Amino acid sequence: MDNAAPDEELMNRYRDGDARAFEVLYTRHKGPLYRYLLRQCGAAAQAEELFQDVWMKLIRARERYEARAKFTTYLYHLAHNRLIDHYRRARAGVPISYDDDSDDPLIEQVADSELREPDNELDRRRLGQRLLAHIAALPEAQREAFLLREESGLSLEQIADVTGVNAETAKSRLRYALTKLRQGLKD
Amino acid sequence: MATRKPTDTQQVDSLPGEAEMARVYRATAQDAPPASLDARILTEAQRAVATSKARGPFGGHWAIPLSTAAVVILSLGVVLLMTKQGALNHRAEREVPNEYTAAPASPDSVSAERAVTAPAVSPPLADTARSDERMVPAKAKRTAPEPDSRLVGLVESKPAASAPAEVMKKVDAPPVAATLAVAPKLSERTAEERVTTTRDAVRTKNNLAKEVGGMNMQADVIAVQTSGQPGAYQFNVGIRSPDKGCAQYADWWEVVSTDGKLLYRRVLLHSHVDEQPFTRTGGPVPIQADTLVLVRAHMNTGGYGGVAFKGSVKTGFKQDVLGAEFAAGLAKQAPLPDGCDF
Numbered sequence: 012m013d014n015a016a017p018d019e020e021l022m023n024r025y026r027d028g029d030a031r032a033f034e035v036l037y038t039r040h041k042g043p044l045y046r047y048l049l050r051q052c053g054a055a056a057q058a059e060e061l062f063q064d065v066w067m068k069l070i071r072a073r074e075r076y077e078a079r080a081k082f083t084t085y086l087y088h089l090a091h092n093r094l095i096d097h098y099r100r101a102r103a104g105v106p107i108s109y110d111d112d113s114d115d116p117l118i119e120q121v122a123d124s125e126l127r128e129p130d131n132e133l134d135r136r137r138l139g140q141r142l143l144a145h146i147a148a149l150p151e152a153q154r155e156a157f158l159l160r161e162e163s164g165l166s167l168e169q170i171a172d173v174t175g176v177n178a179e180t181a182k183s184r185l186r187y188a189l190t191k192l193r194q195g196l197k198d
Numbered sequence: 199m200a201t202r203k204p205t206d207t208q209q210v211d212s213l214p215g216e217a218e219m220a221r222v223y224r225a226t227a228q229d230a231p232p233a234s235l236d237a238r239i240l241t242e243a244q245r246a247v248a249t250s251k252a253r254g255p256f257g258g259h260w261a262i263p264l265s266t267a268a269v270v271i272l273s274l275g276v277v278l279l280m281t282k283q284g285a286l287n288h289r290a291e292r293e294v295p296n297e298y299t300a301a302p303a304s305p306d307s308v309s310a311e312r313a314v315t316a317p318a319v320s321p322p323l324a325d326t327a328r329s330d331e332r333m334v335p336a337k338a339k340r341t342a343p344e345p346d347s348r349l350v351g352l353v354e355s356k357p358a359a360s361a362p363a364e365v366m367k368k369v370d371a372p373p374v375a376a377t378l379a380v381a382p383k384l385s386e387r388t389a390e391e392r393v394t395t396t397r398d399a400v401r402t403k404n405n406l407a408k409e410v411g412g413m414n415m416q417a418d419v420i421a422v423q424t425s426g427q428p429g430a431y432q433f434n435v436g437i438r439s440p441d442k443g444c445a446q447y448a449d450w451w452e453v454v455s456t457d458g459k460l461l462y463r464r465v466l467l468h469s470h471v472d473e474q475p476f477t478r479t480g481g482p483v484p485i486q487a488d489t490l491v492l493v494r495a496h497m498n499t500g501g502y503g504g505v506a507f508k509g510s511v512k513t514g515f516k517q518d519v520l521g522a523e524f525a526a527g528l529a530k531q532a533p534l535p536d537g538c539d540f
Contacts, residue, residue: 025243025247028247028250028251029247030243030244030247030248033240033243033244033247034240034243037236037239037240037243041230041231041236042228042229042230042231045229045230045231046227046229049229050227056464056465056480057465057467059231059232059235059478059479060466060467060468060478061467062231062235063235063238063239064468066239066242066243067239067242067473070239070242070243070246071246073246074250096539096540097467097539100468100537100538100539100540101536101537103536128218135222135225136226138222138226139222139223139225139226139227140226142219142222142223142226143226143227146223160216161219161220161223161224161227162227182213185213185216186213189213189216189219192219193219196222
């Protein structure tokens with residue numbers, strides 16, 4: 012059954028000429044990848060452009076695809092590289108948060124306290140919107156770690172692999188992100 | 199809707215507070231790419247596979263090893279033939295009396311020489327293939343993008359304006375349209391003729407001021423389609439532009455009111471050298487169904503002045519002769535490109 016097939020098998024089948032396999036793969040990953048790019052760019056038009064570029068790159072490189080690693084890692088590798096390339100060409104350059112991980116004070120005490128769950132739909136929605144605002148305010152590298160985790164379900168090692176840092180740095184970025192988000196929601 | 203993996207954040211390396219943050223995030227973040235973008239990518243994926251199949255079983259990842267093997271075998275054959283011929287000639291020289299060595303070569307010996315020298319001066323098989331590629335216009339060498347059937351469609355049936363003149367001259371047959379995977383239908387040809395006519399009218403109106411070497415230096419809008427709701431329409435805009443990279447590329451398309459006010463601008467992040475014509479979605483455009491608007495594209499070098507489209511969501515869009523001077527001041531109005539990726 013296509014819908015239950017692993018990503019790597021689907022990509023192999025697409026490489027060998029099965030367009031239906033690509034459709035399943037695309038449907039599975041389009042939302043998370045789009046949201047990752049959207050939150051990293053902040054503008055829908057830019058995110059759509061980068062999103063299309065990433066898939067086009069994957070389509071063009073299909074004949075060289077070999078399932079050496081998890082497909083998700085491969086896909087987000089392409090996306091991360093495209094994003095960094097985009098940052099590099101923009102006037103502002105690559106955000107400094109990609110080089111600046113250790114001197115951000117970690118607010119440890121917030122992590123242990125429970126987040127109060129809203130008891131009605133309206134409050135839940137408000138909480139969600141506040142969370143999105145705080146995600147947008149995160150430094151890019153920390154936001155990326157959070158999104159790679161939440162959207163694509165990557166492990167810390169895979170996040171490190173995708174973003175080209177060691178596992179400790181990836182973990183540190185994710186911890187900073189989570190702590191800041193929790194702090195933001197409690198204020 | 200996109201699939202998420204609810205158990206992924208409960209892995210062994212999960213961090214404090216992660217699960218509840220994930221719960222709130224996942225309940226809120228539901229953005230998805232527009233359906234038109236889905237369709238474009240899926241169409242491209244199918245087209246790529248169809249092109250691979252059309253190349254046959256020896257295309258794709260076997261093409262390079264096979265062509266290499268063919269060159270090696272051919273080269274060996276030529277060497278063997280030359281060695282053998284050399285040995286025969288050497289023996290003939292020894293057997294022929296001296297008085298005959300200065301005599302004109304016999305027809306047989308001439309043809310024998312040709313047989314030996316001809317392969318040596320001909321390019322090897324792989325070179326021949328490359329040479330043929332060079333003779334095909336850049337546009338035809340690329341796989342032609344499948345036209346989006348949902349667009350008010352025009353199929354590219356002429357060589358790209360940006361193709362070098364000397365390359366184009368080498369092509370004696372087949373024409374570009376014949377080498378594309380999809381031959382244009384009669385109605386599409388008529389549409390293409392309309393574009394050409396409109397482009398000519400635009401050039402005349404602009405006094406050919408923006409043309410260099412007879413090549414169009416403007417970006418033409420070739421198709422417009424809309425979707426969505428009043429007050430927030432999405433626009434799919436097809437563009438053909440003489441992109442050469444960041445130094446010369448279509449850097450945005452925009453929707454403008456008939457009195458010259460900017461309603462929406464879609465800034466393009468990069469050039470589209472390898473993707474012509476191309477389509478980009480944008481919006482929301484704050485107009486009503488019957489609002490008459492203009493859709494036009496802009497080049498970073500040539501500015502405005504290409505073929506525009508005029509119409510409304512209700513009536514549809516048609517090509518329009520719009521002078522380069524129309525609302526030219528919008529070129530300095532934000533949003534403007536923040537660099538060019540490639």
